[in-house]
Amino acid sequence: DIQMTQSPSSLSASVGDRVTITCRASQGISNYLAWYQQKPGKVPKLLIYAASTLQSGVPSRFSGSGSGTDFTLTISSLQPEDVATYYCQKYNSAPFTFGPGTKVDIK
Amino acid sequence: QVQLQESGPGLVKPSGTLSLTCAVSGGSISSSNWWSWVRQPPGKGLEWIGEIYHSGSTNYNPSLKSRVTISVDKSKNQFSLKLSSVTAADTAVYYCARRCIALCPFGYWGQGTLVTVSS
Numbered sequence: 001d002i003q004m005t006q007s008p009s010s011l012s013a014s015v016g017d018r019v020t021i022t023c024r025a026s027q028g029i030s031n032y033l034a035w036y037q038q039k040p041g042k043v044p045k046l047l048i049y050a051a052s053t054l055q056s057g058v059p060s061r062f063s064g065s066g067s068g069t070d071f072t073l074t075i076s077s078l079q080p081e082d083v084a085t086y087y088c089q090k091y092n093s094a095p096f097t098f099g100p101g102t103k104v105d106i107k
Numbered sequence: 108q109v110q111l112q113e114s115g116p117g118l119v120k121p122s123g124t125l126s127l128t129c130a131v132s133g134g135s136i137s138s139s140n141w142w143s144w145v146r147q148p149p150g151k152g153l154e155w156i157g158e159i160y161h162s163g164s165t166n167y168n169p170s171l172k173s174r175v176t177i178s179v180d181k182s183k184n185q186f187s188l189k190l191s192s193v194t195a196a197d198t199a200v201y202y203c204a205r206r207c208i209a210l211c212p213f214g215y216w217g218q219g220t221l222v223t224v225s226s
Binding site: 095 | 152153155158217
């Protein structure tokens with residue numbers, strides 16, 4: 001099965017900073033990569049699908065890129081409401097594995 | 108707007124069977140979607156358990172396949188999860204979720220329900 005890794009596992013940044021999270025698949029998955037945001041005690045929320053397509057209603061400061069095995073999620077200007085754990089997920093085929101998550105907080 | 112709602116016992120004894128149901132409202136379970144279960148142990152990450160289509164076709168996570176059964180009840184517009192031989196490691200928030208029939212991520216999630224495995 002394809003394994004998903006993320007780096008870093010956690011980060012602390014200042015409001016307004018540019019934040020980048022990396023996700024890597026152990027085999028190529030084309031662009032079948034999604035990003036989810038999970039705030040503490042809340043349900044995961046789909047942010048980005050097809051590696052770079054923003055889900056409706058998601059702020060434009062979020063963006064995604066990549067294809068094949070290497071992907072990135074970027075927050076162009078970190079806001080207090082972005083404090084959350086971010087997960088990548090492959091969905092090219094079952095099992096639909098999630099990455100281990102990246103916890104983002106405010107410095 | 109489709110809504111998903113999990114229900115079931117919050118406490119299961121070790122070696123027992125965990126049983127949960129996900130009720131679908133605002134849409135038909137017979138629509139062109141796959142219906143999944145995802146779990147999250149306290150303080151840990153997300154794990155996909157498996158999914159079902161209204162025809163009864165299923166896909167399971169190989170790591171859990173021997174213990175998992177997912178079924179659908181079209182008359183009640185709901186689907187269910189059974190996980191057998193549970194241990195404390197199965198303690199988690201269990202979510203139901205929906206993805207489209209094509210290659211899609213999980214666009215809709217239930218609120219989740221905590222199941223604790225303890226004697």
